[in-house]
Amino acid sequence: MAASQTTPWNLISGILGVICLFLMATIGILLKDLYPKQSIQPTLSPDAITELQKGPNCCSCPERWIGYHCNCYFFSGELKTWKESRDFCVSQNSSLLQIENGDKLHFMSSIKYFYWIGLSYHKECDAWLWEDGSSVSQDLLPLVQKLSPEKCVIYNARQSVFDISCDNKYHFICKQKFI
Structure with a gap:
């Protein structure tokens, strides 16, 4: 019966896990835009x-x-x-x-x-x-x-x-x- 019972800590850890996944996806998108694939571009200042x-x-x-x-x-x-x-x-x-x-x-x-x-x-x-x-x-x-x-x-x-x-x-x- 204890396995099926939801405690506040289980709920909090689930919410934190979802937030963590969301933040990791956001960082991945930002890094992709920050470091695009190498293309041919001028190297002058x-x-x-x-x-x-x-x-x-x-x-x-x-x-x-x-x-x-x-x-x-x-x-x-x-x-x-x-x-x-x-x-x-x-x-x-x-x-x-x-x-x-x-x-x-x-x-x-x-x-x-x-x-x-x-x-x-x-x-x-x-x-x-x-x-x-x-x-x-x-x-x-x-x-x-x-x-x-x-x-x-x-x-x-x-x-x-x-x-x-x-x-x-x-x-x-x-x-x-x-x-």
């Missing part, structure tokens, strides 16, 4: 993005791309291999970043990651070339000749380049040129 968008508006860039000097730049939030990064850029009618002038990219001084760029070694030419086939300026990237031809190149804001296995995953920068 808000100040740098504002600076870029204040420049001359001579081109219209796709969503999540940043306009600067009549070009559009995409700073990935995702990590990909060099080939995956190149393929993504091609799918967006762009190419991995080709660095032509160090002064042009002063806005990169606020970034903290290393990024894949569009520089690779071509055995038939025995040289490091950009994706469009042009050669690398020794003034801009003087250490490029010391890199391993079997690897790919990452770049950071301090104009540092390193050779890394092409299968490693890094952020990347795509660039669309506008004429």
Whole structure:
């Protein structure tokens, strides 16, 4: 008979259990909204993005791309291999970043990651070339000749380049040129 009898403590523990489940569900929903799935988003600071968008508006860039000097730049939030990064850029009618002038990219001084760029070694030419086939300026990237031809190149804001296995995953920068 004692098993079927409801005491105030049983009722209170049942109510507290329901409240606990409700609170856990609420926290789960809030955390889901707070930490959405990783998507491709710019990794620049808000100040740098504002600076870029204040420049001359001579081109219209796709969503999540940043306009600067009549070009559009995409700073990935995702990590990909060099080939995956190149393929993504091609799918967006762009190419991995080709660095032509160090002064042009002063806005990169606020970034903290290393990024894949569009520089690779071509055995038939025995040289490091950009994706469009042009050669690398020794003034801009003087250490490029010391890199391993079997690897790919990452770049950071301090104009540092390193050779890394092409299968490693890094952020990347795509660039669309506008004429």
